[in-house]
Amino acid sequence: MDIQAIRQDFPILKRQINNNPLIYFDNAATTQKPRQVIDAVSDYYENHNGNVHRAVHTLSLEATDFYEKSREKIAKFINAKESAELVFVRGTTEAINLVAYSWGLSNLRKGDEVLVSLMEHHSNIVPWEIISKLRDFTIKYANINADGTLDYDDFESKFSSKTKIACLSHVSNVTGIINDVKRIAKVAHDNGALMLVDGAQSVPHLPVNVQDLDMDFLAFSGHKMLGPTGIGALYGKMELLEKMGPFQGGGEMVKEVEFSQGKGCSIIWNDPPWKFEAGTPNIGGAVGLAEAVRYLEAIGMNEVISHEKELTKYAVERMQECSKVTIHGSLDLSKKCGIIPFSVKDLSSHDVALICDNYGIMIRSGYHCAQPLHQQILKLHSSDRASFYIYNTREEIDRFVEVLKEIEHL
């Protein structure tokens, strides 16, 4: 993996921030975009823009071709059985909401249980809480160990014949810990439940094979894997998508809307995935995401994760030189992606992030949309987070540690 060649593909990495070279360590929030993705989106709008599935003219046909080929590319990337199992959405949040509203409203009722872990991002908690108020089912929360790892015994013990779906992130957005979702999926299926996986932090960083892991639903975002914002995907097994009702109503998601005197309106839904894609979709975004997938495939996902693990190992070693820096969560690098949550003694997380910004280093501070994990498990008011991707280097980590050492003297 030639990091310097990769860095040349990212125009933004040439920027100076506050008179310092940009060091971008907020990749768990969003990633930077390579020239290839930017060009693919520009090319689509400059040369092929039209509305999909709507007309017989050349541009509409070209746009449809681009859009559906993008779906095919992304579906293959996660090894879906067919491209129709991939629904385009705005991102992980919308994908989970789609399942909660479309599947949840029809299939969950009083007496049922939904199993969620305490390490989830708010986007895998709040939709289920909203639907539980409408359908009066129970949400059970599985515990997390003090080091931020999933308490598998607790998670598995909470399954019962009442459990209808288990919801778990593949990789924690706070600690970077990789969960054994295949193991949980098997337990879920043995108990007659479905398995929804939040793949926002795994699909961009690891090889993810939905058939091998036997996930029923997988949600992920394009912007966290070099793609544009506002595009993401929900993978669902075809037999489930076929049975689910639509999420939103409008054009594109219907085959027929027939109105007859006396009978009123009769509607026939479109087939998956279009049943779930009401209105004009984000065509340019889908094209950009497919190009991002091409870029990642050219590197190889095993190379991606191996680079991130190597950087994480190096960063942890170097950060441990700082006497006031505490790294949170498990340091078992065999089960961890390139995310390091940390705090600096006597300083608020926002102070640390602002000081780093002064030196051109972008890190995240706060709860990272995972308040239960911070408060219940890590016992923190908030934390800082450095997260790495394919374009980050050891030299950047050296500079980051130099700044942390300066911060210690505050």
Next chain:
Amino acid sequence: MATVEDYVARIEGTCGEEKDVIVVFKYDKKDEAIARILKKAQLKNTIAGIIFELTFQDASFRVYSNGKAIFRSIKNKQELNNLLANLLL
């Protein structure tokens, strides 16, 4: 007549239990804003000329030379507006 809005681009709440407030100054006015604040507030500490730890009217805050300030324990928007008006105008 100058107003707080002449200097402030954005005010953002933070997440985390601290509930800090981050004030982002307008890029072309940041140097002037920082100079005015430094003239009025009491300097407690400075780090390499890029971070200024200050107090003013019982409020403690930090100003960063990149044009941001972080205020702590601010009760409401009105209190922050009054504080900024007294510091900047």
